[in-house]
Each structure stands twice: as C-alpha cells, then as structure tokens.
Amino acid sequence: MFIQTLVTGLAIGGIYALMAVGYSLVFSILNFSNFAYGSIIMLGAYIGYFSLMKMGVPVYGAIIASIIGAAFLCLLNERLAYSTLRKRNASSLYFMISAMGTSIFLENLVYATIGSRFYAFPEVLTQQNISFGGVSIGLLDVFAIVFSFTAIYALHYFLQNSRTGIAIRAASYDMQVSQLNGVNISKTIGWVFLLAGALAGISGMFLGMKYMVYPTMGWITNKAYIAAVIGGLGSLPGAVVGGLLLGVLETFVSAYVSSVVRDVFSFSLLVILLLVLPTGLFGKFLEEKV
Amino acid sequence: MAEYITGVITFSLIYVIATVGLAVFTGFTGLFSLGHAAFFAIGAYTASILSYFYDVNFYLALAAGTAMAALVGAIIGYPTLKAKLRSDYFAIATLGFGEAVRVLLENLDITQGARGLPGIPNETTLTVVVVTTILVIWIARNFVNSRYGRAAIAVREDFVAAEMMGINLFQVRIRSLVFSAMTAGLAGGLFAHYVCFIQPGMFTAYLSTQLTASVVAGGMGSITGPVVAAVLFVAIPEALRVASMWRLVAYGFLLVAIMIFRPQGLFGFKEISWNDFRRLFKKGGA
Secondary structure (H helix, E strand, C coil): CHHHHHHHHHHHHHHHHHHHHHHHHHHHHHCCCCCCHHHHHHHHHHHHHHHHHCCCCCHHHHHHHHHHHHHHHHHHHHHHHHHHHHHCCCCHHHHHHHHHHHHHHHHHHHHHHCCCCCECCCHHHHCCEEEECCEEEEHHHHHHHHHHHHHHHHHHHHHHHCHHHHHHHHHHHCHHHHHHCCCCHHHHHHHHHHHHHHHHHHHHHHHHHHCCECHHHHHHHHHHHHHHHHHCCCCHHHHHHHHHHHHHHHHHHHHHCCCCHHHHHHHHHHHHHHHHCCCCCCCCCCCCCC | CHHHHHHHHHHHHHHHHHHHHHHHHHHHHCCCCCCHHHHHHHHHHHHHHHHHHCCCCHHHHHHHHHHHHHHHHHHHHHHHHHCCCCHHHHHHHHHHHHHHHHHHHHHCCCCCHHHCEECCCCCCCHHHHHHHHHHHHHHHHHHHHCHHHHHHHHHHHCHHHHHHCCCCHHHHHHHHHHHHHHHHHHHHHHHHHHHCEECHHHCCHHHHHHHHHHHHHHCCCCCHHHHHHHHHHHHHHHHCHHHCHHHHHHHHHHHHHHHHHCCCCCCCCCCCCHHHHHHHHHHHHC
C-alpha cells in the first residue's frame, strides 16, 4: 500500500513537475503567470488523442505529434498575444489578463468546435499493471515517471549546454544586458515557448491517459502553479521539487485521509508556505520592480 | 420581453456592484485578485442560509452576508498583505483561496454540497438593485476622493515612494481589500435572492476572472470605466445568446484584443462625469 501510493504520487508529481517546469520557464524570462498554459496542455491532449484514435498513428507517434503540436501552439500564443505587450514593456498584469483571455478563448473554441464530450484513451494503454513483490503498480505510472524525468533531464541538458540554452539563461537573468551582448531576444523567447509547449504536450498526453480528455482539463495547471510557487517562481529545480512534493503529499492525503480534502489541502499548503517562505523554497528574494 | 430586459439589467447591476469594489482594490492598489468569486459565494451562501433556513429578514441577511465576506476578507488579507507578497504570488494565493472556498462549499452539510440550495426566497427587485448600485458607486467615489483613496493611488503609482511619504502600505491595502470583499459579498447576496438557486459550480475561477477582466478592460484607476465594462461584459453575451458557445470565444478574443490595442482600458484613467454629458449636449446644440 505504501509503495503503491508512493509510486502513484511520484507519477502524478512527475506530471506536475513537467507542467510546473514549463510554467516556470516562461515565468523566469517574462515574469508573468502564463494562465494560457492549461489550455495548451488541453490542446496537446486533444492532438494526441485524435492522432492516435482517428488517424491511426501508433502511441509513440501520437506522443510526438502532441509534443510538436503543443510546442507550435505555445509559440503561436506568444507571437499573437504577448509579443506586442513585450515590445511595449507592459506590466505583468496585462500579460496575465491577455493570458486569461487566451485561455477562455481556446477552451471555448474547443467547446464550440469539438464539443464537451469526454474522450477516454483505450484501456489497453491504461489498465496494464506490473506486479512487484506483492504490490501492483500501473504501467502508465511507471511510464509517466520515466518519461517526465527524461524530459526534464533533456531540458536541463539543453539549457546547460546549447547556445540557445545559454542565451535563455542569460535572458532570464537580465534581458536588457543579454540583448546588448548580442542575444536575439525575440528568437530566444520563441525557444522558451517552444520548449514550454513541448512539456505541455507530454503532460497533456499523460493527463489524458490517466484521467480523460475534455475541454476544461486545463484547470489541473492550477496545481502546477501551486507547485511552481512552492518551489519558487522562475526556479526550475524548485519547480521539479515543488511538483514532486505536491504530487506525493496529495496522493498520500487522498489515500490515507480522504480524496475530498485533497484540493483543500493543496491550497492551504500553498497559502501557509507563502506566509512562511514568501518566495518559495528555492526562490530568490525579488522586490517588486520599481 | 420587458421581464427579460429587467433581468438583464438586474444581472448587469449585480456584477457592477462587485466590480466597483474590485475596481477600488485592483485599480487603486495595483494588486490583482483572482479569488473574488469566493467573496461573492460567501455573501451568497451566508445570506441564503439565513433567509432560507432561519427565515431571517432579507435586508438583515444581506447585511450578514456582507459582514461575513468582510470578515473572511480580513482573515485572508491580514497574513497575505502583511507578508507583502509580490503581485504574482498574491494573485496565485487568491486563486488558491477561491478554489479552496469552492471545494469547502461542495463538501459542507449546511450548503448541501454540489446539489446547491434551491428555493431561496425571491426578494431582489430591480429597485433594490438600482438603489444599492448607486449607493455603492457613491461610497466608492467618496473613498477614492478621500485621503485614504489618494493614499491608495499613491501606493499604486509607486509604493516605495508612497511608503517613504509615510503612507501605511498594509493599512491602505487591507482597507481596500475588505471594502471590495464587502461589495462582492453584497452582490452575492443580491444574486442569490434574485436567481433563487445557488450551487458551488456558479462561483468558479471563471467568475473571478470576469470581475478582474471588467476592471482591467474598463481602465484601472477609474470607477466609471469598470462599471461600463461590467455592463458590457454581462449584457453583450446575453444579447449574443443565440451564438451560444461562440460568445465566450468572442469574449476571450476581446480580452486579448483590448490588452493589445488599448492597454489602458476602454476609459483609461478618465471618469465619466455629468460635465461630459453637458459638453456633449452643448456640442450638439452648437
């Protein structure tokens, strides 16, 4: 029971961590809460589902389709809804409202075109278990853990070693100075959104398999925001730790206390943590910009 | 048809009441709340539980709902504002608060969970709503023009400088938060006694977004701007009801478009006053 809960918790936590990393990546460079991220995750799940079920693409192909699709949607989102604001140096409030508008737009566009039906992935993918020393663990959970960590490690490697990665890190540290040193900001931000979108595609796919695919599934990114805040906004290791912590704690609360208090627990955890550590576990202390 | 128009006006004005309070908070302190649906819900539930289960007088129930929202506003505001959370952290904390309240409402016995409360007495009339709206706008205007309001504007413009001038940042922020919680609670009470049925699903983050969006679209730092925006955001979707789902698509699109093309909001920092109307007529006459 304990190990089983732990593995489920790690799987959920891994998906939370993926989303929180994508969210933090955008935050670290543009300093605003990208509320449209949930809708990109939802669209990623739809792309995965339809390419698997309607176009007969194999599972791995569907995952790749969802990654590429979500990445380009995320880039498109930046180019249409944020780039003008960025050029005007607007305050983060305007970015947030614009992001919300995007999220309302996309969610309802899906309602209006595809409909509010819930789509479930075929059971073959979701119901397989592996038994290990008396505990049975869902194959999907194992996959989610492995995939999440591989994706996060790949992102880390990319950020540490590639030229673009170095540019991203420089820009997130100080956008103006990095621009003076020859970093193409528009291109770098484009990369950030592509990467965040790719993570959204993976997490959307796993969320869709674990639960279902429906227009408002993006609300689950609320948890990613919480995870990112727990870890400290804009900090990638913080997002990973926050996501895992939240996933494991939540699963234990719903297994040992009740699944009803799970959400209240997460939100109270958020508020309490903010009071003790106003910038999260790994956050730098940032004064509001004057 | 007349009944339908009255209904749309009543709904719009109820949203106006909540929006005016939020305009004072967000527009005049620069903090961004994503949890005001929770205050709306607290007001609605407190008032309805009192009038439904205990046969309390409508106005007393409204007052109780308002007071309850103010109390909760103070309880949530005290620690978060004392900790001087940065704007994003504050926004996410209020988002969390809003969701937590909704989950609680879904699981308490007295609120009858997700089934909601049916058969709340229908007490809210157009007259009551109109009078309340005028009263709330008047109070908000006086608040903004008072010493406290000017302190709040100073905080919004540059809170470091304001603090150096001896303005108590925390006091200004909590005062406007409690005021906005009160108007949201009042609006909630009126709403519940107008539709006669409430359930937790009505008070989601979507409602909070709509309120905040009205404030930003109407122009931060204006009272009349958000009032007009709130009416537009309720009345236009109502008029477009034939288009069903597409109206919300248009609504989301509109929000992005306003941010991109008119970031200062529809009215910017301007207030609409009687003088504007007078000038309008003078122009027409000349």
